[in-house]
Amino acid sequence: MSANSASAAPETGKPAGSGPRIPKVPFWAQIVAGLVLGVLLGWLARSQDISWLYTTLDKVGHIFVQLLKLAVAPLVFFAILVSITNLRKVNNAARLATRTLLWFMITSLIAVAIGLAIGLITNPGSGTGLTPKDGKLPEGKGSWLDFLTGIIPDNVITPFTELNVLQIVFMAAVAGIAALQLGDKAKPILTLSEAVLELLQKALWWVIRLAPIGTIGLIGYAIADYGWDLIGKYATFTADVYIGCALVMFGVYPLLLATVAKVSPLQFFKGAWPAIQLAFVSRSSVGTMPVTQKVTERLGVPKEYASFAVPFGATTKMDGCAAIYPALAAIFIAQIFDVQLGIGDYLLIAFVSVIGSAATAGLTGATVMLTLTLSTLGLPLEGVGLLMAIDPILDMMRTATNVAGQALVPVIVSAREKILDHEAYNSASSSPVDEPGTVDVRDAEQKVSLPVTA
DSSP states (O other): OOHHHHHHSOOTTSOTTOOOOOOOOOHHHHHHHHHHHHHHHHHHHHHTTOHHHHHHHHHHHHHHHHHHHHHHHHHHHHHHHHHHHHGGGBTTHHHHHHHHHHHHHHHHHHHHHHHHHHHHHHOTTTTSOOOGGGOOOOSSOOOHHHHHHTTSOSSSSHHHHTTOHHHHHHHHHHHHHHHHHHGGGGHHHHHHHHHHHHHHHHHHHHHHTTHHHHHHHHHHHHHHHHHHHHHHHTHHHHHHHHHHHHHIIIIIHHHHIIIIIOSOHHHHHHHHHHHHHHHHHHOOHHHHHHHHHHHHHHTTOOHHHHHHHHHHHHHHOOTIIIIIHHHHHHHHHHHHTTOOOOHHHHHHHHHHHHHSGGGTTTSSOOHHHHHHHHHHHTOOTTHHHHHHTTHHHHHHHHHHHHHHHHHHHHHHHHHHTTOOOHHHHHHOOSSOOOOTTSOOSSOTTOOBOOOSOO
């Protein structure tokens, strides 16, 4: 053996070319590290008045949100279109869709009731030191007339350029239903739509992997811009929102899973955790949608049904933004402006929460939904300005609750209709979901049969 060949031989027991490996940091740990680092950098930027750090945090968070929003319009359109056409693979699809909507409404009513109860008990607007002069009119507002007439677009381009998600959902639903009616003639369009959707999900996945960096910017900027003093004025209201969302997410949802779906609540959160944690930092139900759909399928919900229920929920199912938050915000603003609310007002809040939740449209923030609620109650819209300062901090918990509910309902409906894969549900893990495009263990073309009896 030559010297060269001898020197090239690997050491005993070690593979060729092996070296010290950098341990892979779990995605959840990256998110937590981003949260901690963001808080530290935000505090440093504010306490030391470091302008360049303040600007950098702002830009990093802004770019991350913009990247998420970049995919929103086409993602919503093709996800809704494909989800509706996927119902052709499901027997008794109309019943599935009806029961999904019914459970959306039931959970929203429970959430808004909890929000109202907490608000009436804690009186979040009392003792804050805030006055009506601190409020200002929002740039945009929602009304029932705008909500009802704004569903139908004037043309097919403007909803995409102005990111009017409600109109995009309307056009996608019309296109999906038309494709179902056309049958085989629409196959080329459906094939193209499915390919575009996979492409968008792949690109969005790359953005999702940047979430730890985006977290640093978003959290850091919030701390640097608002500071602890301002947050202190809203301490009761902020605590109410977080407690209300926690009660719904970790109280109501587990109760429904245990009693209605008859499955393990702990196993649900174990499987759904990747989507919930991403929703917390991204503040976007639509941006989280590919992960939400993956974890829902991993929890044993048939792919054909999940591909309908999750996109539908990402644009209409908002227990955090459209139920708990507007209920608490209405009480908070009424107390600041010294307006007395009665039983009829509380019933109106519940009605708006159930019917108007589509106005939130899965984007960051819930300003449109809040203005819709305030205008319905006749409360001053300047109250919205009082809450804008801490909206990003509130929006994290609200969106996490939204996404948890969007995964919950398909699990409940599937369990009730006896199409839930209990083996997959019980084996679901909290590990990061596979990247879109990976092979699913279940056949996507498999027919899902539902029992004929109600």
